[in-house]
Amino acid sequence: MTHWIVNVDKGTCIGSAVCVGTAPGRFALDDRQRSGPVATEIAPDEAVRDAAASCPVEAISLLDADTGAPVDLD
Amino acid sequence: MTMQDSPIKFPPAVDERHGQPVAEFRALAGNRPVVWVELPDGSTAWLVIGYEEVRQVLVDQRFSRAAAVAPGRSLQGTEMFAAGSINGIDPPEHTRLRRLVASAFTARRVEALRPRVTSIVDRLIDALLDGRQPADLVSGFSLPLPVQVICEMLGVPADDMEQFHTWSDTVMGDWERDSDIIMPALLDMYGYFARLIELKRAQPADDLMTALIAARDQSDRLTEEELTMLGCTLLLGGHETTANQISLSLLVLLDHPAELARLRADPGLIPGAVEELMRYVPLGFGLPPARMATQDVRLGDLTISAGEVVLPLFAAANRDPSAFSDSDRFDVRRAPANHLAFGAGVHHCLGAQLARLELQEAFLGLICRVPGLRLAGPANELRFKPGMAIRSLCELPVSWDEQ
Numbered sequence: 001m002t003h004w005i006v007n008v009d010k011g012t013c014i015g016s017a018v019c020v021g022t023a024p025g026r027f028a029l030d031d032r033q034r035s036g037p038v039a040t041e042i043a044p045d046e047a048v049r050d051a052a053a054s055c056p057v058e059a060i061s062l063l064d065a066d067t068g069a070p071v072d073l074d
Numbered sequence: 075m076t077m078q079d080s081p082i083k084f085p086p087a088v089d090e091r092h093g094q095p096v097a098e099f100r101a102l103a104g105n106r107p108v109v110w111v112e113l114p115d116g117s118t119a120w121l122v123i124g125y126e127e128v129r130q131v132l133v134d135q136r137f138s139r140a141a142a143v144a145p146g147r148s149l150q151g152t153e154m155f156a157a158g159s160i161n162g163i164d165p166p167e168h169t170r171l172r173r174l175v176a177s178a179f180t181a182r183r184v185e186a187l188r189p190r191v192t193s194i195v196d197r198l199i200d201a202l203l204d205g206r207q208p209a210d211l212v213s214g215f216s217l218p219l220p221v222q223v224i225c226e227m228l229g230v231p232a233d234d235m236e237q238f239h240t241w242s243d244t245v246m247g248d249w250e251r252d253s254d255i256i257m258p259a260l261l262d263m264y265g266y267f268a269r270l271i272e273l274k275r276a277q278p279a280d281d282l283m284t285a286l287i288a289a290r291d292q293s294d295r296l297t298e299e300e301l302t303m304l305g306c307t308l309l310l311g312g313h314e315t316t317a318n319q320i321s322l323s324l325l326v327l328l329d330h331p332a333e334l335a336r337l338r339a340d341p342g343l344i345p346g347a348v349e350e351l352m353r354y355v356p357l358g359f360g361l362p363p364a365r366m367a368t369q370d371v372r373l374g375d376l377t378i379s380a381g382e383v384v385l386p387l388f389a390a391a392n393r394d395p396s397a398f399s400d401s402d403r404f405d406v407r408r409a410p411a412n413h414l415a416f417g418a419g420v421h422h423c424l425g426a427q428l429a430r431l432e433l434q435e436a437f438l439g440l441i442c443r444v445p446g447l448r449l450a451g452p453a454n455e456l457r458f459k460p461g462m463a464i465r466s467l468c469e470l471p472v473s474w475d476e477q
Contacts, residue, residue, distance in 0.1 A: 055180075
């Protein structure tokens with residue numbers, strides 16, 4: 001069973017919190033209002049894929065833990 | 075902290091010139107971040123004015139947009155339009171629609187439009203400088219800039235822009251007073267988009283409406299009605315807000331000459347100044363977009379019960395002294411990274427990056443190319459359109475130094 005590695009580039013994040021609302025429990029804002037994953041390695045989750053695809057600054061990356069390849073966001 | 079004995083009437087009868095009297099709410103509320111208010115229909119709600127609390131309401135999915143605008147609820151103003159749009163639904167339905175348009179509005183895609191936006195700004199300023207003084211900046215600059223940009227993105231022909239503005243102006247107007255003209259305007263706009271969609275089906279182009287039509291026809295990711303409403307919403311959302319943000323921001327800059335001089339001396343400060351203008355200028359008017367608690371939720375030191383309505387007041391959050399030091403002072407060097415002018419959470423303004431780009435290029439043009447730009451009359455004689463959902467200037471007469 002493959003896993004995804006979730007990463008948020010905090011330098012790119014603008015704190016829109018679209019991801020926090022789109023995938024509840026998967027992302028949280030820090031005290032500077034920048035997002036990060038609650039858990040970095042997760043089972044595939046469509047809500048997390050939606051959050052990555054909806055990020056206004058494309059700050060969220062999803063990688064396949066086995067291959068290291070980017071997860072298709074479509 | 076004591077509970078309020080009775081609700082404060084909201085929204086208050088105030089002058090569009092000043093926006094929501096945020097400091098007054100704060101004082102009336104005894105500095106509570108959440109205030110009990112009575113709305114015009116007699117119902118009560120919680121007005122949220124603290125920064126952290128506004129952010130929580132926007133991000134926490136237990137506060138539902140869909141429940142707040144559900145059939146049977148007494149809706150006012152543009153909330154009636156929002157109820158049928160992407161602004162009136164929650165995940166997962168919201169996510170499906172948002173994903174279809176999100177990629178067109180990312181920072182990267184928007185940045186690619188910068189040369190085009192710069193050239194529209196330059197052409198508008200050329201026409202302004204070639205024309206007579208005083209000139210109306212609303213009709214000659216603030217409005218045509220965002221209208222042209224969003225029309226080009228969507229693929230709406232330039233010849234139809236004027237008609238669109240008329241519809242938008244009507245739809246964003248006073249729903250209490252003018253509901254008999256607003257519904258026909260909405261239907262006309264809806265009908266226009268339905269015809270435009272047929273046209274683009276027959277003649278696909280490199281634009282957002284064509285891309286959305288493909289999402290419907292090739293992969294059935296949205297209904298025909300959703301497609302048509304999305305067109306209306308993107309067009310409406312894309313211009314009245316930006317146009318007035320440009321005009322009202324210029325008023326603030328002209329009212330703070332030392333800050334304006336800083337930007338003239340160092341245009342590199344403009345992107346940060348745009349963020350400060352977004353924070354400082356209250357754009358919304360009347361009732362903010364409501365949310366309804368779907369279960370009991372702790373908010374500040376209150377418990378909001380399931381079924382109660384909360385109204386997040388963005389303008390108040392942006393002036394909260396606990397989030398922004400010396401919060402009522404306008405300072406272009408503050409460059410705030412966390413203001414809430416675009417909202418937050420799943421309904422965070424889709425066009426935020428585009429609005430930023432347009433504002434940056436607008437002020438780069440106005441500040442660097444129009445020498446001695448100033449109001450052509452007293453600021454207190456400026457007229458606002460009555461009853462609008464956002465503060466909307468009728469005209470902004472300006473003059474400048476002839477070269």
